[in-house]
Amino acid sequence: MESQSKESREKIIQKVLAGNARAVAQLITIVENDPGEALPYLRQLFRHAGNCFSIGITGAPGAGKSTLVDQLAQAYRKIGKKVGIIAIDPSSPFTGGAILGDRIRMQSHRLDPGIFIRSMATRGRIGGLTRATEDVLTVMDSAGFEIVFIETVGVGQGEVEVAKTADATIVLLVPGMGDDIQLMKAGIMEIGDLFVINKADYPGAEKLQAGLQALLSMNPRSDGWNPYIVRTVATEGNGIEECRESIDAFRDFLNKSGRRRIKSVQLQKNRLLELVTERITQTLLNNKEAEARIQELASDIETRKLDPFTAAEELLDMLCPDRSKNIIVE
């Protein structure tokens, strides 16, 4: 990616703010490929963002996440909202990108400029992905997308982390997949603001709902929200309206209770710490002498001449010798 002149950068920013899909796609590509290049854009767009409500969706593979998201996107379109979808796709080392391409899904929405779909490949770096997702969200947000779905593949802890960066998190379950245990497993009970039982025409939906309800009432949330449980058959569009209304109910709760602000400040705090550590790592790896010293230290650790804890302190002393003194804020 060539460095953009300030003029052409300004042009792209204006187009993004005007909601131009091509410019949005172009900028997201920059965000994915060259975080340094993306920085001046993001800095400027950030001020214009803050109007969208993001919804993370997590659930076992095959639970019907994509179908549900597509249906919910349509439901929001019906009430006039502009909708973005970020599909976090696992990356194949062979294609170097996302397999479940957005191309196929785009087909059904392509005549509607009010829906923007983007796949992002994980490339094995969850930390980086959380950061990249936040940046893509900033772009979509500033481009006027009012509802953005963040759809993750799988229920691994990393995927859960990504879903947690959203304003609301939907946990998708399916009867008969041992979901009662799955629930407990991935630690996803606590992150669900809304539980959707999809394929609710399958046997076991009642039982799953009852079990879920019992678990939820045994463990009331500290913020006072009682997560809704909604049953859907996404392939037939059943329960979609109720699902959308439940999302909106949670959004109202967040706004009225003041929780949205508290949650958002917490997310920004985490983001800030991530940015700081990311910069530290970059500073170390981009400096030839530091990089060489790290290599030496790693080599000494490997031969057990040195332990990693002592080495980390040396590196830290080198980088920020007065770190404890420096952080006195007046």
Place this chain on the structure above:
Amino acid sequence: MESQSKESREKIIQKVLAGNARAVAQLITIVENDPGEALPYLRQLFRHAGNCFSIGITGAPGAGKSTLVDQLAQAYRKIGKKVGIIAIDPSSPFTGGAILGDRIRMQSHRLDPGIFIRSMATRGRIGGLTRATEDVLTVMDSAGFEIVFIETVGVGQGEVEVAKTADATIVLLVPGMGDDIQLMKAGIMEIGDLFVINKADYPGAEKLQAGLQALLSMNPRSDGWNPYIVRTVATEGNGIEECRESIDAFRDFLNKSGRRRIKSVQLQKNRLLELVTERITQTLLNNKEAEARIQELASDIETRKLDPFTAAEELLDMLCPDRSKNIIVE
């Protein structure tokens, strides 16, 4: 956890080095609960570690990971090796710990002091888990466990990260679970040093093996290793010996080709960077003034008065004002 006196610490260290299971368990608990308290132990034990070969196992839930690991553990016991098992379990917010407790699995091995099993809960923090796993490995290693299995639940990216910290990584597949696609999905093709097709008596085992073989030969590894494919029926013990021999073949390859050292230095390098960023975060959060300033900054970001990138730089300037100048190594 009370702070241990230097004397009692020395006692625990000696017991760990002598392979005392109770002391090993005690120290791992310290590692899990209080990283600061664990530090002096780890620093000292690190010098004595470096003799074990660690094997990460990843695969879809239900593929039979635990059964395979148990069988392989027995196979290594038969040739006189001391074996450790670290089972990375998802944590339930309700029990606060691992559900698939080690207690049940311990039953079958409990008469054998040559096997040590430990579950670790993810508690939603993958980064922290990778670090904790490395520390637990150091403890087991220094206690004389020669083979340590790291068994992860699920195939999320975070789980894959944990498996990658091992010397060898086994990817477990099952016929008829759409594994051909699963393979491509989680980006696990490139991390498998050994592929095990479990439940190989199910229909589709041949086809899966052929597909896998084709994928592997289309994409030769840069290190020159051709990953083995082994078929097992773990519940009946079929293929276990071959599986163990394949692991040993890979170990021989690593040692003879010099790849083990290269890989190990790379792992230590990553670990070093993680330790540095972890310390930076701790320094920031443990300092009252810094913590208050982060809160203020996050608040300003939330109201869009400030963008997170500018805030991160302020924080960084506060912490390490001369960071670029400081890292000149002579």
